[in-house]
Amino acid sequence: MLGRAIGSFGKALGDRRWKAFGAGLEGISKEKVDVVVIGAGVVGLAVAREMALKGRDVLVVESASTFGTGTSSRNSEVIHAGIYYPPNSLKARFCVKGRELLYRYCADRQIPHQQIGKLIVATSVSEVPKLSILLRCGTDNGVKGLRMMEGSEAIRMEPKLHCVKALLSPCSGIVDSHSFMLSLAGEAENARAIFSYKSTVLGGHVEDNHLRLHISESKDLENHDDASPLLPQLVLIPKLVINSAGLSAFPLAKRFHVI
Numbered sequence: 001m002l003g004r005a006i007g008s009f010g011k012a013l014g015d016r017r018w019k020a021f022g023a024g025l026e027g028i029s030k031e032k033v034d035v036v037v038i039g040a041g042v043v044g045l046a047v048a049r050e051m052a053l054k055g056r057d058v059l060v061v062e063s064a065s066t067f068g069t070g071t072s073s074r075n076s077e078v079i080h081a082g083i084y085y086p087p088n089s090l091k092a093r094f095c096v097k098g099r100e101l102l103y104r105y106c107a108d109r110q111i112p113h114q115q116i117g118k119l120i121v122a123t124s125v126s127e128v129p130k131l132s133i134l135l136r137c138g139t140d141n142g143v144k145g146l147r148m149m150e151g152s153e154a155i156r157m158e159p160k161l162h163c164v165k166a167l168l169s170p171c172s173g174i175v176d177s178h179s180f181m182l183s184l185a186g187e188a189e190n191a192r193a194i195f196s197y198k199s200t201v202l203g204g205h206v207e208d209n210h211l212r213l214h215i216s217e218s219k220d221l222e223n224h225d226d227a228s229p230l231l232p233q234l235v236l237i238p239k240l241v242i243n244s245a246g247l248s249a250f251p252l253a254k255r256f257h258v259i
């Protein structure tokens, strides 16, 4: 519902209207803050925790009523090994390093997780070359322990499999994503991060070299008719903004204007 509201808001507000809207903010309260993290998915939570632990004053602005209600609670909860990304890409490097950090984080805090390993299978001979490519790519990425096995060996591990060969990835695993996010949120709060739920970043504008964020209560977006521009209740003037709004991050960034 809220996602739809944000979407239609973005569409309804063409550039011209947005600029007029950006210029008419005189009567609206403004507040200077240190760091604003937009979105409390797993990425926003991890960033907020880290920044707060480093002594920054962090405000997390989340449009939903709690953290982790978006993609972060609708995924497969797999801890990926780092096999698929192109070698030397940031994704490959972060996936491999992030996996090690995630296992350590979960083990230290008894967050439910298990390094159960994964089998990537070729169900016909024609698929075997693809497994070889993945083996090479994963090895180049620094993924340890990857091993090609005959179908019969894989089927002994998982009798319901039908495959001719399999690639074993022993360092893949699973994690209870909600417990993980709960832990990140708790540690962020303990380090004095403040969470403002049901609050939406509508957009923003750059003034005096600073991005100013336009904030509204989420319920106002839900009730808003597209005919008139929606005024924010608050303008935040942060020193640093982290746009971790997930799939909304790009559309939101397009609503940051120079006026």
Ligand SMILES: Cc1cc2nc3c(=O)[nH]c(=O)nc-3n(C[C@H](O)[C@H](O)[C@H](O)COP(=O)(O)OP(=O)(O)OC[C@H]3O[C@@H](n4cnc5c(N)ncnc54)[C@H](O)[C@@H]3O)c2cc1C
Binding pocket: 006, 038, 039, 040, 041, 042, 043, 044, 061, 062, 063, 064, 067, 068, 069, 070, 071, 072, 073, 074, 075, 076, 077, 078, 079, 080, 199, 200, 201, 202, 244, 245, 246, 247, 248, 249, 252
């Ligand atoms: C089907 C599927 C399976 C997946 N499986 C895995 C897996 O097994 N392992 C894995 O590691 N990854 C997996 N992923 C990917 C993973 O889930 C995502 O990369 C991750 O959850 C993204 O987190 P996020 O914090 O960037 O985004 P999100 O979880 O979407 O968080 C963004 C937050 O920003 C808020 N927000 C948006 N716009 C605004 C705004 N304007 N103002 C304020 N708040 C706003 C939203 O409400 C939301 O809470 C999977 C993804 C999918 C779709």
